Amino acid sequence: MIKKIGLSILLVSVVTSVFALAYNVQSVRAKVITVPDDYPTIQQAVDAASLGDTIFVRAGTYHENVFIGKTVMLVGEDRNTTVIDGNGDYRRPVYINAENVLVTRFTIRNSRFEFTYAGIGLYSASSCNISGNIITANFDGIFATYSFNNTISNNIFDGNNWNGVHIRDGCTNNVIISNTIQNNRNGMSLEFTTNNYVLENYIAYHEWDGIDIMGSRENTVIGNTIKYCFTGLYTGSKDDNMNVIYHNSFMYNTYQVTCYSYPNTWDNGYPSGGNYWSNYGGSDFKSGPYQNETGEDGLGDTKYGMGEGNVDNYPLMKPYTPQRILPYTDKYTYHAGDVMKLGLHVINLEHAIKGCVVIWIQFPNGTTRTISHVHSKLLQAGLDYNNPSYKTFTLPSLTPGIYKWHAAILEPTLHAIILEDTAQWQFI
Numbered sequence: 001m002i003k004k005i006g007l008s009i010l011l012v013s014v015v016t017s018v019f020a021l022a023y024n025v026q027s028v029r030a031k032v033i034t035v036p037d038d039y040p041t042i043q044q045a046v047d048a049a050s051l052g053d054t055i056f057v058r059a060g061t062y063h064e065n066v067f068i069g070k071t072v073m074l075v076g077e078d079r080n081t082t083v084i085d086g087n088g089d090y091r092r093p094v095y096i097n098a099e100n101v102l103v104t105r106f107t108i109r110n111s112r113f114e115f116t117y118a119g120i121g122l123y124s125a126s127s128c129n130i131s132g133n134i135i136t137a138n139f140d141g142i143f144a145t146y147s148f149n150n151t152i153s154n155n156i157f158d159g160n161n162w163n164g165v166h167i168r169d170g171c172t173n174n175v176i177i178s179n180t181i182q183n184n185r186n187g188m189s190l191e192f193t194t195n196n197y198v199l200e201n202y203i204a205y206h207e208w209d210g211i212d213i214m215g216s217r218e219n220t221v222i223g224n225t226i227k228y229c230f231t232g233l234y235t236g237s238k239d240d241n242m243n244v245i246y247h248n249s250f251m252y253n254t255y256q257v258t259c260y261s262y263p264n265t266w267d268n269g270y271p272s273g274g275n276y277w278s279n280y281g282g283s284d285f286k287s288g289p290y291q292n293e294t295g296e297d298g299l300g301d302t303k304y305g306m307g308e309g310n311v312d313n314y315p316l317m318k319p320y321t322p323q324r325i326l327p328y329t330d331k332y333t334y335h336a337g338d339v340m341k342l343g344l345h346v347i348n349l350e351h352a353i354k355g356c357v358v359i360w361i362q363f364p365n366g367t368t369r370t371i372s373h374v375h376s377k378l379l380q381a382g383l384d385y386n387n388p389s390y391k392t393f394t395l396p397s398l399t400p401g402i403y404k405w406h407a408a409i410l411e412p413t414l415h416a417i418i419l420e421d422t423a424q425w426q427f428i
Helices: 012-024 042-048
Strands: 032-035 054-057 060-063 066-068 073-076 082-085 094-096 102-104 107-109 118-123 129-131 134-136 140-145 151-153 156-158 163-168 175-177 180-182 186-191 197-199 202-204 209-214 220-222 225-227 231-235 244-246 249-251 255-259 304-307 310-312 324-329 339-348 353-362 368-379 383-394 401-410 417-427
Touching: 032 042, 042 054, 042 066, 107 118, 118 134, 134 140, 156 163, 163 180, 180 186, 186 202, 202 209, 209 225, 225 231, 255 304, 324 401, 353 417
Parallel strands: 032 054, 054 073, 060 082, 066 094, 073 102, 082 107, 094 118, 102 129, 107 134, 118 140, 129 151, 134 156, 140 163, 151 175, 156 180, 163 186, 175 197, 180 202, 186 209, 197 220, 202 225, 209 231, 220 244, 225 249, 231 255, 324 417
Antiparallel strands: 304 310, 324 339, 339 383, 353 368, 353 401, 401 417
16 A cells, blocks of 8 residues: 555666765765774774774674763664673673764673663763663663663663663653563663653663662653553652653553652643553443543543553553554665665554655755655555565665665655654665
8 A cells, every 4th residue: 555655756767866975075084994804803993993983893792891982973884693691790791971972783791780780871861872772681671871872773682680771860852762672680770860751761670670760850751651560660769750650551460650759740632542451440431531422542531640640641452553654774884886675664543634645865964866756645643554565675885884775654745754764775
């Protein structure tokens, strides 16, 4: 069905001209350092790197405590076979005190088993991207303090001793999105933080809590699946307020929520709704903002209360399934002559929406070029389209650096963004 959207406007001739533009963009040529070819250890490669360089790490196990204090990209060959192992003796396998650092495609394991130690430590780090890693067998998976504007996405946090993700002490505007966080003591803790975003994560099988919010305000928790934990979400003090929590699915937790704070927001109003609660016993025979009109609407007719004045006014009758438009590539690193496969995954399971579908590319210097803009297309409810070879093309010689595909659905009149996601890749 999605082929009818018209995204086939992405013609090879258009792509070729776009990449030709990229070739003519003048920028400082960052170099690629390969471990162990150029340096035997990751730390030596980081120390030798200049700002903006890429350290590419071949498959193998590296027993190190890597300190990153400059803007570099640390890229593993394969996250299943490229391992940074702290041996339990080192403080942290990876420790970042810098801005604009990328860490991707590693297994990161065996930090020291003490408080503040983690597979990845972020201290006064900003605008960093931790994505596509397996983070396991550490004290915390990630421990962040005084850090802001970082993105933690598409990682697997499994089998860490305390928290999968621990955001603490002055952290703000961090985005934790689309991670699998399972089999840790706690899934995630937000302590003494504000304005962080916890979005569309799978959080399950934790001995204690799925999400802890302690001494934290004005955080946003949307679209997560939280299940089979002792407590799904815990707010532990009177200061844990003004948090926004909706479109989550709380399923089969011993206690769905333990809440000692007020006020927090537990729904997005009518008709968007609140959260799904597997123990909700209400029915859906009515509709409307006051649930007094004839006909079902997918929202419970009675409210779901959690104590301390916290109420979900519009509990969902079914688990929440997010809408999404996701571009992706078949690998991360490309050279001249490589064939790139650009995939596209569009999910719209909730209700039909009409919007403009836009795909564009972002060059290493920050400039962009739109390559497809399809106006006012109707995406039917129940759509789940995924094509890993939506478009393939052979890359010419390009300016080395980091490129991004963007895909978005825009509101058709004002062009406000409804959904957006990116796929980052590197040309060497």
